[in-house]
């Protein structure tokens with residue numbers, strides 16, 4: 040099923056994100072995670088893609104196919120383009136089609152200062168145009184940034200570019216994580232005014248350890264509201280308390296978002312089924 044169809048059910052969508060195990064770990068370690076996530080009955084699970092775009096790594100495709108065919112859930116494979124040629128992307132698209140994966144989250148990928156990007160793709164919208172030009176019948180999603188993408192001059196510029204991505208064929212958007220719901224509501228209002236009408240899922244990450252917060256802030260620049268920062272600094276030396284507080288904070292964000300009529304919640308599970316289960320248990324009846 041194409042993901043866009045899930046939003047026609049008259050209730051918010053609840054989806055998860057997982058990542059392939061690191062190269063030094065066998066791919067099978069993800070399967071116990073998926074087994075546990077399956078019990079939570081998400082609407083779909085998306086699988087991230089390595090930023091390098093290396094064809095040697097087929098794990099995203101394998102996992103997205105297993106989610107659909109072995110575990111019976113809908114899946115989406117992330118696909119980045121900035122470090123790939125058109126031919127390389129075509130190889131991945133062919134693999135996904137052969138593996139029966141129906142949905143792609145089309146991304147530019149981060150530009151690393153150490154790896155000069157290849158010149159075939161500059162933006163996710165070009166990847167979407169390319170997929171369409173080859174005649175593939177994938178459901179296509181894209182990413183969006185409630186606080187603006189770090190490469191953008193302004194949030195308005197970023198929303199203008201987001202509209203190009205939707206016009207190119209993105210049928211659904213998943214947001215970058217955020218900790219301040221008011222930022223998401225502000226973004227949503229501007230996106231709708233700009234004529235972006237596709238479903239927009241809110242990306243929620245339960246923060247369960249201090250390292251994770253530092254990493255998230257440095258990578259995506261998400262701002263930390265005083266209430267969140269205070270809670271995290273109060274419990275930073277007590278891992279169990281920090282975890283409880285992080286889960287409670289994420290659950291509270293979800294309750295507010297769902298009450299305000301959000302199209303869906305995309306939970307960044309960090310491959311941690313216990314945290315996903317605890318969040319699920321506290322919000323499931325809202326969906």
Ligand code: FAD
Pocket residue numbers: 086087088089090117118119144145146147148149150161162163164181182183188189190191196197198200201203204213214215216242
């Ligand atoms: P784009 O949509 O291309 O936007 C990037 C910048 O270019 C923005 O500033 C935008 O305003 C501008 N822009 C966009 N289109 C145009 C245009 N047509 N003309 C001019 N300017 C334009 N990274 C991974 O490596 N693997 C993953 O699996 C992965 N999954 C992600 C999932 C989600 C939900 C999110 C939010 C991010 C994910 N990322 C992933 C990170 C992502 O690759 C980076 O944020 C990357 O820097 C931007 O990707 P994008 O697809 O949003 O880029």
